[in-house]
Amino acid sequence: MTVTLADVAHRAQVSPATVSRVLNGNYPVAAATRERVLRAVKDLDYVVNGPASALAASTSSLVGILVNDIADPFFGIMASAAQAQISGAEGTPGAIGGEKLAVVCNTGGSPERELTYLTLLQRQRAAAVILTGGAIEDPDHSAAVAAKLARLAEAGTRIVLCGRPPLPPSAGSPVTATLSFDNRAGARRLTGHLLALGHTRIGYVAGPAERTTTRHRLEGHRAALAAAGVADDPARTLHGAFDRASGIAAATRLLDAEPGLTAVVAANDTIALGVCTAARARGLRVPEDLSVAGFDDLPSATDTVPALTTVRLPLIEAGARAGLLAVTRETSHGPDGVETVPAELVVRGSTGAIRGA
Amino acid sequence: MTVTLADVAHRAQVSPATVSRVLNGNYPVAAATRERVLRAVKDLDYVVNGPASALAASTSSLVGILVNDIADPFFGIMASAAQAQISGAEGTPGAIGGEKLAVVCNTGGSPERELTYLTLLQRQRAAAVILTGGAIEDPDHSAAVAAKLARLAEAGTRIVLCGRPPLPPSAGSPVTATLSFDNRAGARRLTGHLLALGHTRIGYVAGPAERTTTRHRLEGHRAALAAAGVADDPARTLHGAFDRASGIAAATRLLDAEPGLTAVVAANDTIALGVCTAARARGLRVPEDLSVAGFDDLPSATDTVPALTTVRLPLIEAGARAGLLAVTRETSHGPDGVETVPAELVVRGSTGAIRGA
DNA sequence: TAGCGCATAGAAAGCGCTTTCTAAGAGTGC
DNA sequence: GCACTCTTAGAAAGCGCTTTCTATGCGCTA
Numbered sequence: 001m002t003v004t005l006a007d008v009a010h011r012a013q014v015s016p017a018t019v020s021r022v023l024n025g026n027y028p029v030a031a032a033t034r035e036r037v038l039r040a041v042k043d044l045d046y047v048v049n050g051p052a053s054a055l056a057a058s059t060s061s062l063v064g065i066l067v068n069d070i071a072d073p074f075f076g077i078m079a080s081a082a083q084a085q086i087s088g089a090e091g092t093p094g095a096i097g098g099e100k101l102a103v104v105c106n107t108g109g110s111p112e113r114e115l116t117y118l119t120l121l122q123r124q125r126a127a128a129v130i131l132t133g134g135a136i137e138d139p140d141h142s143a144a145v146a147a148k149l150a151r152l153a154e155a156g157t158r159i160v161l162c163g164r165p166p167l168p169p170s171a172g173s174p175v176t177a178t179l180s181f182d183n184r185a186g187a188r189r190l191t192g193h194l195l196a197l198g199h200t201r202i203g204y205v206a207g208p209a210e211r212t213t214t215r216h217r218l219e220g221h222r223a224a225l226a227a228a229g230v231a232d233d234p235a236r237t238l239h240g241a242f243d244r245a246s247g248i249a250a251a252t253r254l255l256d257a258e259p260g261l262t263a264v265v266a267a268n269d270t271i272a273l274g275v276c277t278a279a280r281a282r283g284l285r286v287p288e289d290l291s292v293a294g295f296d297d298l299p300s301a302t303d304t305v306p307a308l309t310t311v312r313l314p315l316i317e318a319g320a321r322a323g324l325l326a327v328t329r330e331t332s333h334g335p336d337g338v339e340t341v342p343a344e345l346v347v348r349g350s351t352g353a354i355r356g357a
Numbered sequence: 358m359t360v361t362l363a364d365v366a367h368r369a370q371v372s373p374a375t376v377s378r379v380l381n382g383n384y385p386v387a388a389a390t391r392e393r394v395l396r397a398v399k400d401l402d403y404v405v406n407g408p409a410s411a412l413a414a415s416t417s418s419l420v421g422i423l424v425n426d427i428a429d430p431f432f433g434i435m436a437s438a439a440q441a442q443i444s445g446a447e448g449t450p451g452a453i454g455g456e457k458l459a460v461v462c463n464t465g466g467s468p469e470r471e472l473t474y475l476t477l478l479q480r481q482r483a484a485a486v487i488l489t490g491g492a493i494e495d496p497d498h499s500a501a502v503a504a505k506l507a508r509l510a511e512a513g514t515r516i517v518l519c520g521r522p523p524l525p526p527s528a529g530s531p532v533t534a535t536l537s538f539d540n541r542a543g544a545r546r547l548t549g550h551l552l553a554l555g556h557t558r559i560g561y562v563a564g565p566a567e568r569t570t571t572r573h574r575l576e577g578h579r580a581a582l583a584a585a586g587v588a589d590d591p592a593r594t595l596h597g598a599f600d601r602a603s604g605i606a607a608a609t610r611l612l613d614a615e616p617g618l619t620a621v622v623a624a625n626d627t628i629a630l631g632v633c634t635a636a637r638a639r640g641l642r643v644p645e646d647l648s649v650a651g652f653d654d655l656p657s658a659t660d661t662v663p664a665l666t667t668v669r670l671p672l673i674e675a676g677a678r679a680g681l682l683a684v685t686r687e688t689s690h691g692p693d694g695v696e697t698v699p700a701e702l703v704v705r706g707s708t709g710a711i712r713g714a
Numbered sequence: 715t716a717g718c719g720c721a722t723a724g725a726a727a728g729c730g731c732t733t734t735c736t737a738a739g740a741g742t743g744c
Numbered sequence: 745g746c747a748c749t750c751t752t753a754g755a756a757a758g759c760g761c762t763t764t765c766t767a768t769g770c771g772c773t774a
Contacts, residue, residue, distance in 0.1 A: 002512060004730060015754045020732060027733090030752060047508075050481040051411030052730035055759050060408055062481070070440075070461065071433025080427050083463050087473065101477040103460030104427065106440050116444065120458040124407040124419070151402075155359060244660050274660070281662060303601050303631070305638060361760060372724045377762060384763090387722065409760035412729050 003044045012040035023048065024098060054125055059156055063102045063326055064121040066114065068133040070106040072242065073298050074268065074315065078132050078162060079104045081319030086327050094328040096158075100127060102323070109208070111141040118148045121157070128158040128176075128326035132319075134213030135164050149174040162322035163313075165212050166338045177325040177332035179318050179341050183213055183295075186311035186343025187220025187265075188227075190293050193309070193345055194263045195228045198354035199291060202230075203264040204237040205250040205271050214239070217267050217295060242267065247274020248281075255282060255290075262291065262354050269294035269301045272308055276350065287352035297346055306349025313343055360401045369397035380405065381455060411482055416513055420459045420683055421478040423471065425490040427463035429599065430655050431625065431672065435489050435519060436461045438676030443684050451685040453515075457484060459680070466565070468498040475505045478514070485515040485533075485683035489676075491570030492521050506531040519679035520670075522569050523695045534682040534689035536675050536698050540570055540652075543668035543700025544577025544622075545584075547650050550666070550702055551620045552585045555711035556648060559587075560621040561594040562607040562628050571596070574624050574652060599624065604631020605638075612639060612647075619648065619711050626651035626658045629665055633707065644709035654703055663706025670700055 009016045014033060021027040022037040029037075040046075054060035065082055067075035086102040089095050105117040114136075121129055129152060135142065146167060149159050153174030161167070161178040194202055204221055207214035218237065225232045238254055240246030247266055251274065255261060264279075266272035272294030276286050284290045286306060294301055297312035318341050324330060332339055366373045371390060378384040379394040386394075397403075411417035422439055424432035443459040446452050462474040471493075478486055486509060492499065503524060506516050510531030518524070518535040551559055561578055564571035575594065582589045595611055597603030604623055608631065612618060621636075623629035629651030633643050641647045643663060651658055654669035675698050681687060689696055 006730080016731080017733080017755080018753060021753085024732080028752070033753080045508075047476060047480050049412070049730050051408040051417055052759090053732075054408030055406070055412050055761080056730075056732040058732095058759070060481075061477075064460070069433075070427065070437050071430045073428045076426075076428030076433070080463050080465065083427075084465070087470070099477065101462075101474075101481060103421070103462055105458075105460055106437050108437065108441070113444070117458075119404060120418075120456065123404050124417075124458060151404075244657070248660075277660065277662065300601070303605075303634065305634065363760080373761080374725080374763075375723060378723085381762080384723095385721070390723080406760050409729090410762075412731080413760075413762040415729070415762095 085323030442680030
C-alpha cells in the first residue's frame with residue numbers, strides 16, 4: 001500500500017523516531033543519519049500522513065484564510081499575499097513547525113458559513129486561522145464568533161484578524177494579532193480632499209450596512225464633513241453592495257435625486273468604477289462635471305481614464321504580515337496585539353476642483 | 358482539556374463505537390440511542406477530531422480546489438460555486454461521508470506551486486481535488502502532475518478536472534471526471550460571427566502561450582479564419598496575460614502596427630475590457646470604428662457600454678457540477694468520464710458590421 | 715418451548731505518527 | 745583511568761478515532 005514512516009525507517013536502518021525527528025527538524029540528528037533518512041524518503045517517494053501526524057502532535061499544518069468574497073480582488077490580493085507568505089515561511093526564523101497548507105475559505109459574506117468554516121477548521125485542528133475583511137455587526141453573531149475563536153485558541157490555533165476591527169480587549173483575548181485598517185482616517189482624508197477642492201454637495205455610496213468596514217468609512221466621511229462645517233444630508237448617502245452594479249445603481253439614483261451633486265465618494269474602488277460608468281452614461285464628464293473617489297486602491301483603480309482618486313490600503317503588505325503572524329512565533333507590535341494599517345490618500349485624475357472655484 | 362468522543366460516549370451511556378456510528382450515520386442505531394448521543398454531543402459542544410478520524414478512516418473531509426489566480430473572477434466564480442455545492446452536498450443522495458471542508462488553493466499559475474499543493478493535499482489525505490482552469494503545456498510538468506494525480510487516486514482521492522482538457526486516456530486514468538470547456542468551438546463561433554459581419558482584418562490578443570486554454574481558443578479563431586478563406590497574418594496575434602493591462606498593451610501595439618484593423622478578439626473578457634479602453638484612448642469608437650469581442654461572459658462583460666460580445670461559459674454550473682462529482686458517488690456521463698461544457702456565442706453591442714458592409 | 719435470525723451495541727485492535735523516557739557511546743576533566 | 749557529561753538514537757506509550765468481530769436480547773417460526 002502506501003509508504004509509511006516505518007518503511008522509511010527500515011530502509012534507512014534507523015528507528016521511526018529518528019525519521020520523525022529528521023522530518024520535523026526539532027531534534028539534533030547526526031548529519032550522516034539525516035542524509036540516510038532523506039535518501040530513503042526520496043527513494044520511496046514518501047509523503048507524511050498528515051492526519052496521523054496531526055493526531056500525534058495535536059496540531060495540523062492547515063492554515064485557513066477566511067474571505068467574504070472570493071471573486072473580489074480586495075480579498076484575492078490579501079489572500080494571495082498571505083498564502084505566498086505562508087508557503088514560503090517554512091524556513092523563516094521563528095517558524096512554527098514545517099510546511100503549511102494555506103487554504104482559503106469563502107464565506108460569501110454569510111454569517112452561517114463563517115461559523116461553519118470556523119468549526120470545520122477547529123475540527124481539523126488548524127494551526128492558524130486568518131479572518132480577513134470587515135466583521136458583521138450583529139451582536140449574536142459576534143458573540144458566536146468570539147466563542148468559536150476562544151475554543152480555537154484554546155486548542156492552540158493562532159488567530160489573526162486582517163482588516164477587521166479588534167475584538168473587545170477582554171482578559172485573555174483569543175486573538176493572536178489584529179491588523180486593523182484605518183478606514184476612518186482614510187475616509188476622513190478623502191472627503192477632506194474633496195472639501196478642499198471646493199465640493200460641498202457630495203454623494204456617498206456606502207457598502208452593506210451591516211459591515212464594520214462600511215460603518216467606519218462612512219463615519220470618516222461624516223467626520224470630515226462635520227469638521228468642515230458642511231451639513232450632512234442623509235439623502236446623499238445610499239447603501240449597496242461592494243460591487244460595480246451597486247455603484248451604477250446608487251449613482252444613478254443619487255444623481256436623479258440631486259443633479260447638483262459635484263462629487264460622489266464610493267465606499268470602494270469597484271463601486272467607484274460603477275459610479276464613473278453611471279456618470280458617463282448620463283453625459284457627465286469625470287472629473288469636470290463630477291468628481292469621483294474610491295477606496296482601497298485596487299489595480300483596477302488605475303485601469304480607467306482618468307485614474308481613480310482613492311485611499312490606498314497596503315493589501316499585499318497586510319496579507320503578507322497576517323500570514324507571517326499566523327505561522328511564526330512573531331508577536332504583534334502595538335498594544336493589545338493590534339497593529340493599525342495606515343490608509344493613505346492617493347490623488348489621481350478622477351477628482352478636480354469644483355467649477356469656478 | 359478538549360472533549361473527546363469517549364466523553365460523549367460516557368455522558369450518553371453508550372460505547373465510543375456507538376457514538377462514532379451515530380455521527381457517521383453509516384450503521385443502524387436505534388432512534389432513542391441516537392437521540393441520547395446527539396444530546397450529549399450538543400451538551401458537551403463536541404467537535405470531532407478531524408485528524409484522528411482521518412487517520413482511522415484513512416480519508417479526510419478536505420476537498421481542495423486548485424485555481425490559477427484567486428483574484429480572477431473566472432476562477433472565483435467556479436471556486437465559489439464548487440464550494441457552495443460541496444458545503445450543501447452533505448445530505449445529497451450518493452454523498453460520500455459527512456460534512457466536507459472545501460478549500461481553495463491558489464497556485465498563481467506556477468507549476469511548482471501546483472505540484473506543492475497537490476503534495477500537501479496528498480499529505481492531508483484529501484477526499485477530493487478539483488483542478489480548475491487550463492493546464493500548463495510543459496511535458497515535464499504534465500508528467501509530474503499526472504504522476505501525482507495517480508498517487509492521489511491510489512489513496513482514494515477523487516479527482517475532478519474543471520476547465521482542463523482531458524488527460525490522455527490511459528488505462529486506469531486517475532481522473533474521476535473531466536469537465537472540458539469547448540474553447541475551440543466557442544472561439545470558432547466568435548470569430549465566425551465577426552467574419553459574418555464583414556470583418557477580415559481581425560487582431561487577436563491571446564493569453565499566456567503555455568496554457569492549453571490559450572492554445573485552444575487561438576486554434577478555434579484560426580479555424581474560423583481558415584474556413585472563411587481569410588489569410589491569418591501571424592503579426593495580428595499577440596500573447597499576453599489574462600488581464601486588463603495586457604489587453605491595453607496588446608491592443609495598443611496591434612493598432613499601432615496595423616491601424617486598419619476593424620476588429621479585435623480577446624482571449625477573455627478582462628483582456629477585452631482592456632482592448633476597449635485602449636481603443637477609446639486613441640479615439641476609436643466601439644463598435645463603430647472597432648469591434649471588440651471577449652470570452653467567458655464574466656459579469657464585467659455587461660458592465661461596460663456597450664456590453665461585450667463574448668462566448669458564454671457556464672462557470673457556475675460547471676463549478677457546481679465539479680463540486681458534485683467530487684463529493685458524491687455520481688459518475689460522469691460521457692465517454693472516458695469526459696463531459697464537454699458548451700461554449701455559447703453571446704452577441705452584444707461591442708461588435709458591429711464593418712462600415713459600408 | 716426450543717431454535718433461529720435479526721437488530722443493535724460493545725470490545726478491542728489498530729490507523730501512522732510524535733515524544734518522553736531511557737540507553738549507549740564518545741568525549742572530557744581530574 | 746574513572747566518573748561524568750553530552751550527543752545521538754531506540755523503545756514504547758499513546759493521540760482519538762473507525763471498524764471488525766463478537767455478544768446480547770428480542771421476535772419469530774416450527
